[in-house]
Amino acid sequence: MLDGLHYFAAALVAFADWWPLFNIGWATLLGICVGMMPGLTATLGVALLTTLTFRMQAGDAILILVCMYVGAIYGGSRSAILLNIPGTPANAASALDGFPLARAGLAGQAMGIATLGSFLGTLIGMLFLALLAPVLAEFALKFGSFEFFWLALFGIVISGHLTALDDPLKGWIAGFLGLLVAMVGQEGIHAYQRFSYGSIDLAGGFGLLPVLVGTFGFAEVLAVMKNPAYEAVKEASDRIVPRLRDLLPYRRTIARSGVLGTFMGLIPGVGEDMGAWVSYAAARRASREQEKFGHGSVEGLLSAETGNSAAVPGAIIPVLTLAVPGSAPAAVLLAAMFIHGVRPGPLIMIEFPGFVFEVVAMILYAGLAILLFGLLLTRPLLRILTVPRERLMPVVFVLCTVGAFAIASRLFDVWVMLGFGVLGFVLREMKYPMAPLVLGVVLGPILDKNLRRGMVLSDGSLEPFLTRPISAVLALLTLIVIVLSFKSLRQTLASLLLRLLPGQR
Amino acid sequence: MPAGLLGRLPFWLATLLFVFVFIALFENLFKYRDSWPVPAALLLRRLASALLQAVVVSALVTAVFRYLFLVQLP
Numbered sequence: 001m002l003d004g005l006h007y008f009a010a011a012l013v014a015f016a017d018w019w020p021l022f023n024i025g026w027a028t029l030l031g032i033c034v035g036m037m038p039g040l041t042a043t044l045g046v047a048l049l050t051t052l053t054f055r056m057q058a059g060d061a062i063l064i065l066v067c068m069y070v071g072a073i074y075g076g077s078r079s080a081i082l083l084n085i086p087g088t089p090a091n092a093a094s095a096l097d098g099f100p101l102a103r104a105g106l107a108g109q110a111m112g113i114a115t116l117g118s119f120l121g122t123l124i125g126m127l128f129l130a131l132l133a134p135v136l137a138e139f140a141l142k143f144g145s146f147e148f149f150w151l152a153l154f155g156i157v158i159s160g161h162l163t164a165l166d167d168p169l170k171g172w173i174a175g176f177l178g179l180l181v182a183m184v185g186q187e188g189i190h191a192y193q194r195f196s197y198g199s200i201d202l203a204g205g206f207g208l209l210p211v212l213v214g215t216f217g218f219a220e221v222l223a224v225m226k227n228p229a230y231e232a233v234k235e236a237s238d239r240i241v242p243r244l245r246d247l248l249p250y251r252r253t254i255a256r257s258g259v260l261g262t263f264m265g266l267i268p269g270v271g272e273d274m275g276a277w278v279s280y281a282a283a284r285r286a287s288r289e290q291e292k293f294g295h296g297s298v299e300g301l302l303s304a305e306t307g308n309s310a311a312v313p314g315a316i317i318p319v320l321t322l323a324v325p326g327s328a329p330a331a332v333l334l335a336a337m338f339i340h341g342v343r344p345g346p347l348i349m350i351e352f353p354g355f356v357f358e359v360v361a362m363i364l365y366a367g368l369a370i371l372l373f374g375l376l377l378t379r380p381l382l383r384i385l386t387v388p389r390e391r392l393m394p395v396v397f398v399l400c401t402v403g404a405f406a407i408a409s410r411l412f413d414v415w416v417m418l419g420f421g422v423l424g425f426v427l428r429e430m431k432y433p434m435a436p437l438v439l440g441v442v443l444g445p446i447l448d449k450n451l452r453r454g455m456v457l458s459d460g461s462l463e464p465f466l467t468r469p470i471s472a473v474l475a476l477l478t479l480i481v482i483v484l485s486f487k488s489l490r491q492t493l494a495s496l497l498l499r500l501l502p503g504q505r
Numbered sequence: 506m507p508a509g510l511l512g513r514l515p516f517w518l519a520t521l522l523f524v525f526v527f528i529a530l531f532e533n534l535f536k537y538r539d540s541w542p543v544p545a546a547l548l549l550r551r552l553a554s555a556l557l558q559a560v561v562v563s564a565l566v567t568a569v570f571r572y573l574f575l576v577q578l579p
Contacts, residue, residue: 055574225531390536394527395562398520402566406576 004134007354011361020063020365027064028369029377031071035078036384037392038085038224042072042272042329043438044216044396047209050336051403058340063362065336066316069329070122070366073272073312074374077114077305082107082385090272090311093280093304100296108240108378113298115374116242117254117305122367124258124306125265125313129320130360132266133349137321137356140346145454146465150474151268152447155324156440157481159269163433168485174432175269178440179447181206188449201412208335210404210413211420211441215434216328217400218421221393223428240378246298253283253303261307265314269439271327272308272315279307313363320344320356324443328435331442339407516578517567525559 014020027049034045045068053061076087081098094114101110143151156179160171184195185205196202247254257279264275283303284293293300315326316333323345325331337344342355349356373381404417424434458464465471483489514522529552570576 052574388532388536390528390531391558394524397527398524398562398566402516402570402576402578405578406570406574409577411579 003353004130004357007357008130008360010354011358012364014358015063015361015365020060023060023064024067024362024365024369027067028071028366029373031068032075032078032370032373032381033384034068035072035075035087035091036381037387038079038083038087040072040396041088041216041220042069042076042090043212043332044220045069045072046329046332046336047212047216048399048403050209050332050339051213051406054336054339054407058342059358061340062333062337062342062359063365065333066359066362067366067369069333070309070312070363071370071373072329073308074115074118074122074305074370077118078111078381079385081110081114081301082382088272090276090308091304092273093276093307094301096280096294097292097297097300097304100294101298101301104296106296109242109298110301111378112240112242112375113247113301114305115371116247117257117302118309118374119367119371120254121258121261121306121309122312122363122370124255125262125310126360126363126367128259128262128310129313129317129363130357133317133320133356136317137346137349140321142470143322143346144468145450145457146468146471147474148450149447149454149465150471150478151322151324152443152450154474154478154481155268155443156436156447157478158267159439160433160436161481161485162267162270162274163435164431166431170430170432171436174427174434175436175440178437178442179444180440181211181437182441182444183448188445189452201410204410204412206416206420206441207404207407207410207413208441209332209407210416212328212332212335212438213400213404214417214420215424215437217396217403218417219424219428219434221397221400222421222425224389224393241375247302250299250302253286253299254306256282256286257303257306258310261310262314262317264307265311265326265330266317268318268324268326268443269328269331269435271330271435272311273435275311275314276304276308279310280304309367313360316359316363320348320359321346324446325439328438331438334442517563520566521559521563523559524562525555528555528558 015024030049031042031045034040035042046065049065049068053064056064072088073090076091077094077098079085079087080091080095081102084095084099086092086095098110098114101107156175157172160175161168162171164171164174182205185203186193193203260279260282261275264270264278265272280300280303283299284290287293287297287299289297289299311327315330318324318326319330319334319337321344323334325334334344342352400417400421401414404413405411407413424437427437428434454465455462466475483493532551532555533548567578571578
């Protein structure tokens with residue numbers, strides 16, 4: 001614990017220098033701008049910045065990416081409040097109460113509350129990151145190939161279940177499509193070529209970043225140009241900085257949303273969207289002003305923004321300790337860490353003990369930056385929303401193209417980006433969620449390698465996958481998620497339970 | 506740029522052409538579709554502004570990636 005505090009203090013001092021502060025400032029501001037623009041998501045922002053920072057020092061690059069991530073998730077609240085269009089999918093719940101507040105002439109107050117909620121959510125998530133990451137990393141040392149296989153499968157199944165709101169099957173299809181994409185190219189144990197059909201490019205596999213830039217960048221360009229243009233509320237003449245006495249009645253909501261958001265972030269591939277929705281639903285259930293929800297409730301907006309911002313540090317916890325991303329932007333962050341030679345995973349507290357606390361300090365500085373920019377630059381930031389999409393989208397497309405190319409200087413990556421952009425657009429139009437697809441691409445090699453390594457260790461037997469204690473728990477959880485996803489099975493189980501426990505009606 | 510995307514063109518020229526054509530097409534054929542026919546002076550001003558943005562984007566992106574990030578652009 002004391003070691004942790006020592007590392008944290010050292011990181012705080014190290015980042016208090018001019019160069020890191022400059023990087024924190026511009027990256028967070030850029031993140032807010034990216035988040036604000038409908039169509040530009042946190043994943044796209046982090047993916048594009050990864051391509052722009054891959055020649056920087058590891059510490060600087062990861063600091064910039066963390067600031068972009070925190071800034072973009074917060075920035076999305078602006079367009080949710082002013083346009084009724086969430087800037088990132090994580091801010092959809094914020095639009096429910098933020099936009100009615102703006103329409104009632106309280107746009108300034110709504111933005112102030114969203115800013116403070118995001119800041120407090122970031123702080124709560126950061127606290128859990130500092131406390132949980134070392135414990136989880138130590139626990140993860142007990143994980144072998146069998147457990148990592150189940151963890152990867154559980155991640156795909158739960159992410160598919162929670163992110164596809166209408167039909168979990170669509171989420172699983174997206175997840176398994178991601179796994180299939182990850183199987184292309186040389187496999188990780190014997191470098192045997194799969195699905196390459198003699199092509200040298202395919203033998204190298206699909207790069208994670210070109211795939212992400214395509215599905216989140218090019219697909220968004222197509223979607224934004226397809227949808228009708230938007231009109232923004234361009235005025236915020238009321239008070240912006242929230243008063244303490246206005247927020248004190250909601251202290252329980254803030255604490256609850258922070259904790260729920262962090263834990264939703266922690267679940268592989270679920271992330272900020274569900275952090276916001278679950279916090280919003282819990283706040284509504286516990287609220288004394290339930291009738292105001294959806295009609296301009298301060299509590300509703302506060303819970304959604306606290307929840308999604310707390311999910312950011314929450315999603316980074318499994319990235320650092322298990323090398324399994326908690327959300328789509330965290331997946332890009334994980335890839336960036338590998339590019340920069342940091343190897344997250346169970347050994348992180350042994351190999352890079354200070355790194356976890358450096359990330360904690362990065363999140364604290366990013367949180368302070370959103371508080372500062374959010375409250376001071378409210379009116380200048382409104383101008384961002386007036387940039388016409390016809391002027392912005394070609395620039396985004398050029399950055400997607402050159403960003404996909406820059407990582408490995410392979411033209412094949414540009415084609416991959418274009419192909420996955422079209423695929424992502426078509427899938428999104430058919431209401432398939434993108435998060436499980438990304439998680440599938442990231443977890444594919446982990447799942448594949450650990451399944452085969454486990455089989456080698458057990459001499460071809462599947463028994464240890466089901467009999468080792470942690471494996472058995474993860475297998476059971478995966479099965480429960482699948483069973484609970486089917487309405488008919490859920491109803492059968494419920495009636496069976498009622499018959500077994502007749503008194504529990 | 507490779508054959509197939511925009512023919513065999515240097516990156517800066519392909520970027521310039523793409524940004525200019527994108528803005529000119531989407532602004533004039535879709536955004537301001539209802540206000541046709543527009544006076545020639547207004548159309549020229551819109552096209553000139555699109556060209557200016559295309560030149561700035563092309564120069565900035567090419568310079569940043571080639572000289573700052575040392576990427577060998579096609």
